[in-house]
Structures are given as C-alpha cells and as structure tokens.
Amino acid sequence: MANGGEQFGLAEHPDPGCVDSPEEPKQENPSLTLSNSPQTASSQQGMGSIKVVLHDRELWTKFDEVGTEMIITKAGRRMFPSYKVKVIGLNPKTKYILLMDIVPGDDHRYKFADNKWSITGKAEPAMPGRLYVHPDSPATGAHWSRQLVSFQKLKLTNNHLDPFGHIILNSMHKYQPRLHIVKADENNGFGSKNTAFCTHVFPETAFIAVTSYQNHKITQLKIENNPFAKGFRGSDDNELHRMAKLQGKDYPVVPRSTVRQRSCSTGILSSGESQALRGSPETAGSPYSCENSLNSTSPQELLGAPPTHYTLPHPHLQPGQQPQAYNCSKRKAEENCSSRNLQHAYKKTFNSGSPSGNESYCHPSSYPPPPPPSGISSSPALCLTDSPYSSDMGQRQACMFASPQPRIDELNCASWSYSCPLTTAMTPMEPYPPYTPHPSYSSSPQGSRLSATTHQSSPPLGEHMGHDPYQSSGPSPQSSQNIYNRQLSSSLREYPRYTANLSPPLYHTLETHTHIRCGVPEWSAAS
DNA sequence: TCTTGCACATA
DNA sequence: CTATGTGCAAG
Numbered sequence: 001m002a003n004g005g006e007q008f009g010l011a012e013h014p015d016p017g018c019v020d021s022p023e024e025p026k027q028e029n030p031s032l033t034l035s036n037s038p039q040t041a042s043s044q045q046g047m048g049s050i051k052v053v054l055h056d057r058e059l060w061t062k063f064d065e066v067g068t069e070m071i072i073t074k075a076g077r078r079m080f081p082s083y084k085v086k087v088i089g090l091n092p093k094t095k096y097i098l099l100m101d102i103v104p105g106d107d108h109r110y111k112f113a114d115n116k117w118s119i120t121g122k123a124e125p126a127m128p129g130r131l132y133v134h135p136d137s138p139a140t141g142a143h144w145s146r147q148l149v150s151f152q153k154l155k156l157t158n159n160h161l162d163p164f165g166h167i168i169l170n171s172m173h174k175y176q177p178r179l180h181i182v183k184a185d186e187n188n189g190f191g192s193k194n195t196a197f198c199t200h201v202f203p204e205t206a207f208i209a210v211t212s213y214q215n216h217k218i219t220q221l222k223i224e225n226n227p228f229a230k231g232f233r234g235s236d237d238n239e240l241h242r243m244a245k246l247q248g249k250d251y252p253v254v255p256r257s258t259v260r261q262r263s264c265s266t267g268i269l270s271s272g273e274s275q276a277l278r279g280s281p282e283t284a285g286s287p288y289s290c291e292n293s294l295n296s297t298s299p300q301e302l303l304g305a306p307p308t309h310y311t312l313p314h315p316h317l318q319p320g321q322q323p324q325a326y327n328c329s330k331r332k333a334e335e336n337c338s339s340r341n342l343q344h345a346y347k348k349t350f351n352s353g354s355p356s357g358n359e360s361y362c363h364p365s366s367y368p369p370p371p372p373p374s375g376i377s378s379s380p381a382l383c384l385t386d387s388p389y390s391s392d393m394g395q396r397q398a399c400m401f402a403s404p405q406p407r408i409d410e411l412n413c414a415s416w417s418y419s420c421p422l423t424t425a426m427t428p429m430e431p432y433p434p435y436t437p438h439p440s441y442s443s444s445p446q447g448s449r450l451s452a453t454t455h456q457s458s459p460p461l462g463e464h465m466g467h468d469p470y471q472s473s474g475p476s477p478q479s480s481q482n483i484y485n486r487q488l489s490s491s492l493r494e495y496p497r498y499t500a501n502l503s504p505p506l507y508h509t510l511e512t513h514t515h516i517r518c519g520v521p522e523w524s525a526a527s
Numbered sequence: 528t529c530t531t532g533c534a535c536a537t538a
Numbered sequence: 539c540t541a542t543g544t545g546c547a548a549g
Contacts, residue, residue, distance in 0.1 A: 071544090071545085073529090073530085074529090074530075077543085077544090078543070078544095080543095080544090158529085171528075171529085172528090211528065211529050211530085212528080212529075212545090212546090213545080219545075219546095222544080222545075223544085223545070226543085226544065226545095227536075227537055227538095227543090227544090228535090228536060228537060228542085228543040228544040228545090229535095229536075229543085229544045229545060230535075230536050230537075230544080231534065231535035231536045231544070231545080232535080232536090232544075232545055232546080233536095
C-alpha cells in the first residue's frame with residue numbers, strides 16, 4: 001500500500017477486457033476472472049467465470065494511499081473500511097462458501113516515525129492464521145449474488161490466545177486480506193474430490209495492524225467515514241466544544257452536522273496530500289483469482305498439496321497493474337497444472353520487475369510440494385468437510401490448512417490454534433509437526449461461521465518468490481490480485497471429538513503457512 | 528506499546 | 539431501551 005504510488009500510477013490496462021477501468025463510475029471492480037483455461041476443469045467447475053468486485057474501493061484506495069492501519073485489540077476490533085464485495089458469475093443453484101483470511105504482507109516489522117512507515121526489523125513469527133467464514137455460508141450462488149457480501153463482522157485481535165475465533169494479527173506488521181470462494185455443491189461436497197475454489201486479493205485492502213493509530217491522516221479518514229466514529233467528527237467549533245468537554249467544561253454542543261465527509265469519491269484521491277500517490281484506479285478491479293479444483297482425495301495428498309504460497313505481487317509497487325483474475329483449475333495435478341507443477345506453484349511477484357506484470361499461480365494439487373527452498377512457502381490448503389454441527393446438516397466446515405513450517409514458534413501457535421479436524425488427518429503427512437486439534441469455539445449460534453487458522457510463515461521475501469516461478473500465463477492482473485490455490489480436501493470426515501466442541505458457531509482453525517509478499521519495502525505513508 | 532474506561536455514536 | 543462500535547487520553 002503504501003507505497004503506493006507506484007502501482008497505480010499509470011493505469012495501464014493490460015487487458016482491455018478484463019478489467020475495470022479505473023474510471024469506472026463506481027467502485028466496482030470486477031475482478032476478472034479470466035480464465036485461462038476455460039475449458040478445463042475450472043470452467044467445468046464454473047469457477048472461472050466468477051468475478052469479484054470490491055465494494056467501496058475508492059474508500060479503500062484513499063486509505064491505502066495514506067497507508068491503511070487497522071486497530072487490533074484484545075477484545076477484537078472490526079476493520080474499517082469494511083470488507084464487502086459483489087460477487088458475479090456464480091451458478092445460482094450451486095452452493096458456495098465464502099470465507100476470508102488475512103495473511104502477512106511481507107516479513108517485516110514496521111515502525112512509524114517521521115510521519116512515515118519504515119521497516120524496523122523482521123516480522124514476528126506469523127500467528128496461526130484463522131479463517132473467517134461468512135455467516136451465510138454455505139449459500140447458493142443466487143444468494144451471494146443478490147446483494148453485497150459483507151465481512152463487516154470480522155474482528156481482528158492481538159490476543160494470541162483469543163478464544164472468540166477472531167483473526168489474530170501482530171501489531172506493526174503488514175497484512176493482506178483475501179477472499180476465498182469455495183464450491184460447496186452437494187455433488188461436489190467438500191469431501192468430494194473436485195472441490196473447487198478461487199481466491200481473490202485486492203491489494204488496496206492491505207494494511208498494517210496497530211494497537212493505536214500512528215498516522216493521523218488515517219485517524220481522520222476513519223473518523224470522517226466510519227459512522228461509529230461520528231462522535232469525533234465535527235466542525236472546528238465542535239472540536240473546540242468537544243475538547244472543552246473533555247476537559248470538564250460543559251458547553252453546549254454545537255451541531256456537528258457539518259462534518260465533512262467526503263464521499264468517496266473519485267478515484268483520485270483527494271486527500272490532499274495524499275502522499276503517495278498512487279492513484280491507481282486500477283486496482284480496483286479485480287483481484288487475481290485462481291480456481292482450483294482438486295481431486296486428490298487422500299489426506300496425504302492434501303497435505304502434500306503444493307505449497308501454495310504465493311506471494312503477492314507488490315501491488316504497490318507496480319504501476320499499472322490491472323486486476324485480473326486468473327483461473328487455474330487443477331483437477332488433477334496432472335492436468336493443467338501439471339506441467340507447472342512445479343511443485344509449488346506459487347505466484348511470484350515480481351514487483352520490481354515488471355510493472356504490469358501479474359501473475360497468477362496455480363498450484364498443483366497433487367504433489368506434495370517440496371518446500372520452497374527458502375523454506376518459506378506457505379501452502380495453505382483448504383479443506384472442507386461436512387459438518388454435523390452446522391445447523392444445517394448440509395453445512396460444511398471449511399478449513400484451511402497448510403503445512404506448517406518447521407519453526408518452533410509456529411508450532412506453538414499451532415498448539416493453541418484450533419485446528420480443523422481434517423488437519424489431524426493430514427498431519428501425518430506433513431513434514432512438520434502436526435497440528436493438534438483443538439476444540440473449536442463457537443461463538444455464533446449459527447454455525448455457519450468457522451474459523452480456521454492459517455499459519456503464515458514468512459518466507460524470505462525476495463527469494464522465494466523467485467524461485468519457481470510459475471507464472472501464469474494469464475494476463476496480468478492489476479489491482480487485484482492474485483490468487484493462489486490450494487487444495488481442498490475431499491474427505492469428509494467427522495471427528496467426534498470435535499463435535500462436541502464445535503458448537504454452533506464453529507470455529508475451526510487450521511494452520512496454514514502462507515505468506516504473501518507484497519514487497520513493499522516501505523510503505524511510505526506518506527507523508 | 529498496550530490496556531482501560533469514557534463519551535458519543537450506530538443499529 | 540439495550541447492545542455494541544468508535545477514537546481518545548490516561549494509565
């Protein structure tokens with residue numbers, strides 16, 4: 001993000017067709033899915049035609065230009081702007097699970113000094129990532145398409161022992177939210193082999209987690225745009241009154257009607273000084289997405305799944321990226337991706353290199369991925385299973401898992417994270433210590449919500465990206481980004497023990513190591 | 528840096 | 539009305 005300016009600077013559209021243009025009137029950025037391999041499984045799966053548009057992209061862009069910060073608290077704090085998307089192209093009758101996770105944007109620790117963000121060291125070991133399953137999941141394509149899909153209730157916490165299923169993050173670290181759409185059709189249940197899913201990343205939603213705001217510009221943007229912070233808005237007069245009140249003086253309050261909010265306007269940022277300048281309209285568009293469908297059934301395979309770690313392209317750095325979606329469908333490892341299979345398919349980013357480049361990645365599903373050289377790859381996998389718990393029998397649980405990294409810390413994390421049942425199964429396969437399953441907490445009555453953990457590891461940034469480049473042929477994405485895929489496990493298993501625990505709200509966490517790299521060296525915020 | 532209680536806001 | 543989400547400032 002922050003760094004922005006770069007990416008946007010020019011908005012070139014690499015693909016005409018694909019993306020949204022910067023100027024689009026609204027914020028819709030269609031993600032494009034383009035499918036690379038339409039005919040492949042993906043198309044069959046129907047995941048290839050899915051487009052995701054980030055709602056209120058302009059607002060996100062305003063924050064991003066300054067260097068978005070999200071407060072994290074022990075109790076859990078919502079994100080603002082809220083992550084809401086419009087999903088297009090789903091099969092109306094097919095059921096899907098929509099979920100989010102938030103992965104490290106890089107492996108740096110940041111500090112805010114001299115009115116700007118800079119790297120101050122290496123990131124802490126990633127916390128176990130958790131998944132936030134949209135409460136409506138699973139639901140039909142018709143349902144999801146009917147209105148905006150809001151992840152507004154998702155909460156962020158800095159409590160590594162959080163019992164509520166909130167997404168755990170480290171303060172002063174950069175993160176990238178991701179949206180995953182998993183096909184949950186009955187005929188294609190999680191357990192089945194062909195579970196397909198696609199991932200969408202909007203680079204403009206990247207942020208640095210903080211316990212208190214660092215950049216005053218961000219504070220102002222939050223106050224101006226978040227209805228719950230309306231109490232802090234006000235005309236100057238109001239400000240004075242408010243201040244006075246705080247000091248114990250009670251003066252009549254002036255109507256603050258005058259708040260100045262800006263609408264989200266134009267893509268250009270208004271904030272006057274936006275610093276960076278990224279004006280990038282482009283981002284809006286679509287994220288890159290990839291689809292996958294897996295066949296692998298065995299846990300092992302799952303585990304073995306390719307590490308998908310992908311790194312994100314630096315969004316920020318690259319100028320004109322256009323959002324595009326990539327689809328990768330992998331049925332079998334052999335198929336599409338097979339060649340690719342590099343074992344790890346991951347996307348690489350080239351940030352520096354090609355401005356417009358984008359890549360998509362496919363992951364081979366079937367091969368166990370050799371760990372990336374750097375060792376850091378992350379390979380999250382998704383697994384879905386039907387859960388008995390869900391209110392609806394049919395509900396499924398979704399979990400992401402990835403092979404853990406060898407790190408101790410992570411291991412530890414794993415221990416406290418809730419693990420998905422599948423995990424267990426998988427564990428054996430994994431190179432690293434297994435996850436221990438943990439009871440899930442349920443917070444919501446409905447069961448629809450699951451949380452999983454993903455472990456993130458931090459890879460060496462630069463390097464591992466490079467390695468295998470597997471690039472996708474696709475068009476280059478612009479703003480949104482990439483996607484990676486992972487496998488889904490087909491097995492449906494039930495784990496009795498979990499059952500009990502899983503109460504209605506199911507939170508499952510699995511660990512996955514994923515690491516996204518956005519490489520931005522610095523976010524400069526600007527200013 | 529982070530936590531806590533507060534006033535003020537939404538829903 | 540209640541419950542909950544905000545940033546602030548004090549600790």
